[in-house]
Amino acid sequence: MKNLSPRLEAVASLVRKGRRVADIGTDHAYLPVYLVQSGVADFCIAADLRKGPLENAKKAVEEAGLEEKIILRLSDGLQKFEPDEADEIVIAGMGGILIAQIIEAAPWLQKGGKHLVLQPMSHPEVLRKFLITNGYNILCETVCEDAGKLYCVMSVEFCGEYIKRPAFYEYYGEIPQCKTELSEKYLSNLAFRLSRDADSMRCADPARADKLYKVSEKIETLIN
Ligand SMILES: C[S@@+](CC[C@H](N)C(=O)[O-])C[C@H]1O[C@@H](n2cnc3c(N)ncnc32)[C@H](O)[C@@H]1O
Structure with missing residues (x-):
């Protein structure tokens, strides 16, 4: 096989x-x-x-x-x-x-x-x-x-x-329930990426940046 x-x-x-x-x-x-x-x-x-x-x-x-x-x-x-x-x-x-x-x-x-x-x-x-x-x-x-x-x-x-569903569920779905090394890595990469995207749009689109910071913070709370 x-x-x-x-x-x-x-x-x-x-x-x-x-x-x-x-x-x-x-x-x-x-x-x-x-x-x-x-x-x-x-x-x-x-x-x-x-x-x-x-x-x-x-x-x-x-x-x-x-x-x-x-x-x-x-x-x-x-x-x-x-x-x-x-x-x-x-x-x-x-x-x-x-x-x-x-x-x-x-x-x-x-x-x-x-x-x-x-x-x-x-x-x-x-x-x-x-x-x-x-x-x-x-x-x-x-x-x-x-x-x-x-x-x-x-x-x-x-x-x-x-x-x-909890706030911003669409960003992380059921991944926090996996509780594996890879799922934790996925979530922390995602939180990092969202906050980096937020940084880059802080001046051009502050409302969007603010939302992405919030999503990133929420995801951080889901990581063990
Ligand atoms: C990157 S390959 C993925 C192959 C395999 N499913 C995998 O996950 O390895 C994407 C395939 O989806 C096909 N595809 C793209 N749009 C499609 C559609 N609307 N309906 C059916 N197949 C589609 C492409 O022709 C291509 O063969």
């Missing part, structure tokens, strides 16, 4: 066993191949917006001899999916804004039983804000380190309710 990168390993760790998986933006299909080979999933749809990545995916699936269990699909987000085809939806390796747009364009994700594993490469705060204002609940998050960078991965379900 091919080893996954630490980032994709963290994504795989949140995928629920025995469910039909859709991997959106699959590229090389490493994740679906791993999920089937390791017995986490029996069936995956590996989807991508572009033909080039799907060619890579085809090669990987054929090399693994998994053509019966991994179907390839050209699709912009979940546009070419029927609601009943998958119950575990993975969207990894894209920006948080694009991930939010893909979810918004597929309202059938709000049907009961769907579970989302989301791994934003940027703007996780925009993705969290979208999720919590649209009735999605972040069940837990994990933090991984890959090639010197830290990433969060979210386990998400639709609950349809407005849940009151």
Whole structure:
């Protein structure tokens, strides 16, 4: 079995066993191949917006001899999916804004039983804000380190309710609950970055700078 990168390993760790998986933006299909080979999933749809990545995916699936269990699909987000085809939806390796747009364009994700594993490469705060204002609940998050960078991965379900969250929740989500060395490092890097951004905009946009200082201070209080 091919080893996954630490980032994709963290994504795989949140995928629920025995469910039909859709991997959106699959590229090389490493994740679906791993999920089937390791017995986490029996069936995956590996989807991508572009033909080039799907060619890579085809090669990987054929090399693994998994053509019966991994179907390839050209699709912009979940546009070419029927609601009943998958119950575990993975969207990894894209920006948080694009991930939010893909979810918004597929309202059938709000049907009961769907579970989302989301791994934003940027703007996780925009993705969290979208999720919590649209009735999605972040069940837990994990933090991984890959090639010197830290990433969060979210386990998400639709609950349809407005849940009151603490101030600035969109910036840190469920990461404080992880209580691992990496999650603490993630939070302290984030607090540092926000306060540095605030410093740089103190004159140009004092109101925004003030907010970022407050977020940074709040995050400091969440670090053990
Ligand atoms: C950086 S790769 C990530 C591959 C893999 N998911 C991972 O996490 O390593 C991003 C992939 O998303 C695909 N992509 C970008 N926008 C997309 C969209 N709207 N729908 C489906 N796939 C998309 C790209 O073609 C590319 O193959």
